[in-house]
Amino acid sequence: MDIKIGYYVELFIQFLLDHFKPFFSSISNVIEGFMTGTESALLLLPPLIFIISMALLAWFFTNRKIALFTLFGLLLVFGMGLWISFIKTFVLVLVAGFFSLCLGIPIGILCSKSKNTDRILTPTLDFMQTMPPFVYLIPAVMFFGIGQVPAVISTVIFAMPPAIRLTKLGLNQVPGELIEVGHSFGFTPFELLLKIQLPMATPSIMAGVNQSIMLSLSMVVIASMIGASGLGSNVLNGIQKMEIGVGFEAGLSVVILAIILDRITGNMRFGQKKHSK
Amino acid sequence: MNKIEVQDLTHIFGPHPKRGLKMIKAGQSKDDVLKKTGLTVGINNVNFTIRSNEIFVIMGLSGSGKSTLLRCLNRLIDPIEGRVIVNGTDIKSLDKKALREIRKKEFGMVFQNFGLLPYKTVLENTTLGLDVQTLSDEEKLERAEKSLEKVGLSGWEDKYPDELSGGMKQRVGLARALSVDPSILLMDEPFSALDPLIKQEMQELLLDLYDEMNKTVVFITHDLDEALKLGDRIAIMKDGEIVQLGTPEDILTNSKTPYVEDFVKNVNRSVVLTASNIMIKPSVLLYENDGLNVARYKMSQNNFTSIFVVDDKRRYKGLVLFEDVYQAIKNGENDISSLVRQTKIVCPDDTINDIASDLAQSDVPFPVIDGGNYLLGILVKGTILENI
Numbered sequence: 001m002d003i004k005i006g007y008y009v010e011l012f013i014q015f016l017l018d019h020f021k022p023f024f025s026s027i028s029n030v031i032e033g034f035m036t037g038t039e040s041a042l043l044l045l046p047p048l049i050f051i052i053s054m055a056l057l058a059w060f061f062t063n064r065k066i067a068l069f070t071l072f073g074l075l076l077v078f079g080m081g082l083w084i085s086f087i088k089t090f091v092l093v094l095v096a097g098f099f100s101l102c103l104g105i106p107i108g109i110l111c112s113k114s115k116n117t118d119r120i121l122t123p124t125l126d127f128m129q130t131m132p133p134f135v136y137l138i139p140a141v142m143f144f145g146i147g148q149v150p151a152v153i154s155t156v157i158f159a160m161p162p163a164i165r166l167t168k169l170g171l172n173q174v175p176g177e178l179i180e181v182g183h184s185f186g187f188t189p190f191e192l193l194l195k196i197q198l199p200m201a202t203p204s205i206m207a208g209v210n211q212s213i214m215l216s217l218s219m220v221v222i223a224s225m226i227g228a229s230g231l232g233s234n235v236l237n238g239i240q241k242m243e244i245g246v247g248f249e250a251g252l253s254v255v256i257l258a259i260i261l262d263r264i265t266g267n268m269r270f271g272q273k274k275h276s277k
Numbered sequence: 278m279n280k281i282e283v284q285d286l287t288h289i290f291g292p293h294p295k296r297g298l299k300m301i302k303a304g305q306s307k308d309d310v311l312k313k314t315g316l317t318v319g320i321n322n323v324n325f326t327i328r329s330n331e332i333f334v335i336m337g338l339s340g341s342g343k344s345t346l347l348r349c350l351n352r353l354i355d356p357i358e359g360r361v362i363v364n365g366t367d368i369k370s371l372d373k374k375a376l377r378e379i380r381k382k383e384f385g386m387v388f389q390n391f392g393l394l395p396y397k398t399v400l401e402n403t404t405l406g407l408d409v410q411t412l413s414d415e416e417k418l419e420r421a422e423k424s425l426e427k428v429g430l431s432g433w434e435d436k437y438p439d440e441l442s443g444g445m446k447q448r449v450g451l452a453r454a455l456s457v458d459p460s461i462l463l464m465d466e467p468f469s470a471l472d473p474l475i476k477q478e479m480q481e482l483l484l485d486l487y488d489e490m491n492k493t494v495v496f497i498t499h500d501l502d503e504a505l506k507l508g509d510r511i512a513i514m515k516d517g518e519i520v521q522l523g524t525p526e527d528i529l530t531n532s533k534t535p536y537v538e539d540f541v542k543n544v545n546r547s548v549v550l551t552a553s554n555i556m557i558k559p560s561v562l563l564y565e566n567d568g569l570n571v572a573r574y575k576m577s578q579n580n581f582t583s584i585f586v587v588d589d590k591r592r593y594k595g596l597v598l599f600e601d602v603y604q605a606i607k608n609g610e611n612d613i614s615s616l617v618r619q620t621k622i623v624c625p626d627d628t629i630n631d632i633a634s635d636l637a638q639s640d641v642p643f644p645v646i647d648g649g650n651y652l653l654g655i656l657v658k659g660t661i662l663e664n665i
Contacts, residue, residue, distance in 0.1 A: 175390075177388050177389075177390055177392045178392055178394065180348075180353055180386075180388065180392070181386070181388065181392040181405070183353055183380070184351060184353060184380060184384060184385075184386035184463070185380065185381065185386075185405065185406035185409060185457065186376075186377035186378065186379075186380035186381035186409060187377075187409055188377065188409075191408075191409055195405070195408065196394065199394065199396055199397075200394070200396075202396075
């Protein structure tokens with residue numbers, strides 16, 4: 001027996017390539033432009049100013065401890081001479097995270113509203129999450145060439161499922177009585193979503209945001225295999241040349257970025273009450 | 278005037294409910310339907326009318342269909358058959374937009390678990406219903422403040438729900454429903470989650486608010502005491518049907534089914550029953566013009582130690598004691614008027630609770646007298662004991 005699923009997948013990809021090339025190039029151009037713009041802007045900024053503003057941001061959203069960690073962590077990255085790689089990775093995560101949320105949250109809302117969408121999407125999400133992330137790299141390269149853009153695309157695919165799942169979960173967990181409150185006052189479905197469901201689901205959605213960003217971060221390192229520059233390519237260099245020092249320094253920088261992003265997104269409270277007792 | 282008319286209303290939960298509908302119409306019971314199809318009959322062919330400006334209580338145990346019935350009134354649950362006519366409009370015929378309009382205009386709803394948004398302040402929670410109405414911001418604020426004042430929560434506007442006690446939370450729920458100025462207030466077991474003392478306080482608050490405003494209240498409860506205290510009329514539900522509908526007195530004195538009787542047995546009747554419910558017709562009365570010997574005869578014939586005196590129009594004058602009459606006859610007198618004594622008199626609306634302790638200490642029965650001084654009946658110790 002010889003079942004050639006792989007062969008048909010190749011045929012399908014070839015079909016897409018033959019007929020939708022202009023479509024993929026335009027996506028590629030948009031993302032490329034978006035990323036280069038952000039990257040140059042951040043690189044133009046003196047590192048010290050960037051570091052201090054990140055620390056202040058951390059202080060504003062969370063607390064002093066995390067702000068201090070941000071300050072010293074980023075100084076260390078700068079001191080190790082990995083600043084340019086760091087910014088490239090940072091932008092990659094930011095852009096990929098941004099797109100996963102822009103797609104993931106609305107899809108999550110759709111899933112909670114429509115049972116049919118949910119029925120189709122749940123197995124798709126399972127598939128997306130359990131498929132080894134390296135596999136996404138191949139079609140990404142075929143469609144978008146090598147470099148930052150395929151890295152962003154494959155990262156978005158890999159990082160989107162938790163945003164969808166946790167948005168859906170949060171919306172489904174809103175108590176029925178609160179939904180009835182909205183209906184009893186004559187809310188439209190949109191008003192109900194905006195005034196009751198989304199605010200009630202915020203903690204769960206924020207957990208999804210946090211998870212998406214963490215997954216993006218783990219993917220950008222893998223994406224260095226298809227030519228994404230940044231900390232990932234430093235790690236890859238280390239592996240290829242058997243230089244433990246280079247690999248460790250780049251890895252440490254990834255960890256610092258991960259902790260900063262995790263603590264900030266994990267502690268944000270949107271629409272939650274701001275008083276503390 | 279009728280505010281809400283419910284006609285032939287039936288609702289069945291589960292997939293393809295029409296199957297169950299046929300069985301119910303063919304006269305099969307709720308249990309049969311459940312056994313054969315797995316469908317749950319929520320409401321089974323219910324008919325009633327709610328009048329303008331009354332407190333209509335729907336009472337029953339859990340699973341009796343009372344909450345389902347309430348939700349059919351504003352179509353939070355869409356009944357599979359029957360009509361609900363609110364102010365002359367059959368709400369089952371409305372499209373989504375018209376339904377939202379009628380919900381905005383006519384209905385305010387209060388929920389068992391308060392239904393407050395935890396991340397919003399008391400004021401923001403109160404304006405929730407107003408936010409979707411076409412009003413200026415100032416007007417919204419003014420109406421929210423006014424309804425918070427009505428429920429006694431002025432000064433708490435900036436607190437969050439988790440800083441409030443249960444009773445206060447439900448006050449917010451009530452203020453929120455009142456702020457949209459609905460003509461109908463739907464209350465789904467609003468006080469069931471509260472402890473007894475707070476519950477009483479909230480009942481008083483509701484009655485005070487009800488007196489002030491022109492609103493129709495539909496109140497769901499599983500507590501007969503509460504139903505009797507609040508309701509102008511009470512519908513008792515069992516297995517999705519209304520087994521009895523009537524005024525609190527009707528329900529108490531004239532239980533139509535064993536189910537209602539069981540309910541009534543447990544209630545503290547002394548707060549509900551009035552003198553007019555339990556008074557007895559006096560078998561013999563003494564008239565002003567009767568002589569002393571007639572008085573002695575009437576009392577000894579009936580083994581009375583005292584007898585009430587009325588005039589020829591049956592207006593109450595007082596009572597005479599057997600021993601006084603006996604003495605007077607011995608002394609050769611023949612005039613009753615000098616012997617007539619006064620005792621405590623009772624109005625027909627006084628509850629047993631009001632009268633019981635006085636009557637217990639009294640040696641003579643109490644007369645029940647209406648506004649025209651007319652003797653309606655008498656209260657003796659024995660009848661009170663029978664009725665508590």
